[in-house]
Amino acid sequence: MNILLVDDSKTMRNIQKKTLAALGEVQFFEAGDGVEALSVIASCGQKFDVVLVDWNMPNMDGITLVRKIRETDKSTPLVMATTEAEKTRVIDALKAGVNNYLIKPFTPDGLMEKVKQTLAKAGAAQPVAA
Amino acid sequence: MSATATKPYTLDVKLILPFINSVKSVFTTMVKVNTEVCKPCLKEDPASSYDVSSIIGFSGQIVGSVVVSFQQSAAERLATEFAGTPLKLSDADFPDAIGELANMIAGGAKTQLGSLASITVPSVVIGSGHVIARLSDVPCIVIPCRTPVGNFAVEVNIKKVQPKS
Numbered sequence: 001m002n003i004l005l006v007d008d009s010k011t012m013r014n015i016q017k018k019t020l021a022a023l024g025e026v027q028f029f030e031a032g033d034g035v036e037a038l039s040v041i042a043s044c045g046q047k048f049d050v051v052l053v054d055w056n057m058p059n060m061d062g063i064t065l066v067r068k069i070r071e072t073d074k075s076t077p078l079v080m081a082t083t084e085a086e087k088t089r090v091i092d093a094l095k096a097g098v099n100n101y102l103i104k105p106f107t108p109d110g111l112m113e114k115v116k117q118t119l120a121k122a123g124a125a126q127p128v129a130a
Numbered sequence: 131m132s133a134t135a136t137k138p139y140t141l142d143v144k145l146i147l148p149f150i151n152s153v154k155s156v157f158t159t160m161v162k163v164n165t166e167v168c169k170p171c172l173k174e175d176p177a178s179s180y181d182v183s184s185i186i187g188f189s190g191q192i193v194g195s196v197v198v199s200f201q202q203s204a205a206e207r208l209a210t211e212f213a214g215t216p217l218k219l220s221d222a223d224f225p226d227a228i229g230e231l232a233n234m235i236a237g238g239a240k241t242q243l244g245s246l247a248s249i250t251v252p253s254v255v256i257g258s259g260h261v262i263a264r265l266s267d268v269p270c271i272v273i274p275c276r277t278p279v280g281n282f283a284v285e286v287n288i289k290k291v292q293p294k295s
C-alpha cells in the first residue's frame with residue numbers, strides 16, 4: 001500500500017506514520033507542502049491508496065493542492081487532516097474533492113478509523129472484475 | 131524565568147474560553163500529559179512568559195497573535211511526549227514539534243471563535259526574555275498552564291474586526 005503524507009510539520013507526519021504503519025505493508029511518501037506533493041506525485045510513478053493533506057502549509061496550501069490533484073485525478077482517495085474545523089471549510093474541502101475529513105487534534109484510533117473508512121469506500125467504488 | 135501575569139482583569143470570556151478548551155483538547159488527545167489551566171490574567175510585561183515561544187498570527191475577521199510560551203524543560207518534555215521520540219532544544223525537529231502544538235491550539239480555538247479567519251504557520255523563538263510585538267489597542271491575556279513536567283502559558287492578543295461590506 002502506498003500512502004502520501006502532506007503536512008508542513010515533520011512531527012505530524014511521523015505521528016501519522018507510526019499509527020498507519022499498523023495497516024500492514026505500507027510504503028510512505030512525504031511532502032512538506034502542496035508544491036512538493038505535486039512533485040512527488042509526478043515523479044514517483046506510484047498510484048497512492050490514500051493521500052493525507054494538511055490545510056495550512058507554506059507555498060501551496062492543502063485546499064489548492066486538492067483542487068490541483070482533482071484537475072487530472074478523480075479517483076485517488078484524499079483525506080484532509082487539519083485544525084480547520086469550521087463548517088464552511090469542511091464544505092469547501094468536500095466541494096474541492098476530498099473523500100474524508102479529519103480534525104486535529106486526533107487520537108491514533110481516530111486517524112486509523114478515518115483512513116480505513118476512506119480505503120473501504122475507495123475499494124467499494126472499484127469496478128469488480130468479471 | 132517565571133510567568134509575568136499580574137493583576138486580575140475583566141475578561142472577554144468569549145475570546146478566551148476557546149483557547150482554554152483548545153489547550154485541554156490538544157494536551158489530552160495528542161500529548162497525554164495532565165494539564166491544569168489556571169486563572170487568566172492581564173499581561174503587562176512585553177517579554178514573553180518563558181524561554182521557548184511559538185507564535186501564530188490571525189488575519190481576517192480576527193486579527194492579532196497567539197503565543198504559546200514554554201519553560202525550556204517543559205518544552206523539551208512536552209515536545210518529546212507529543213512526538214513520541216526524545217527531543218532536546220538543540221534537535222532540528224524540536225521547533226517543528228513546538229510549532230505544531232501551537233498550531234493545533236490556535237486552530238482549535240479559531241473554530242470555536244466562530245469567525246472567518248486564517249492563521250499563519252507557526253514561528254518558534256528560543257531565548258530568555260524575548261519580546262513579541264503585539265496589538266497595542268487590545269490587552270494581552272495570559273492563560274497560565276501547569277503540567278507535571280513544567281509550565282507554559284498561552285498569550286492571547288486578538289480582536290474581532292467587522293467584515294468589510
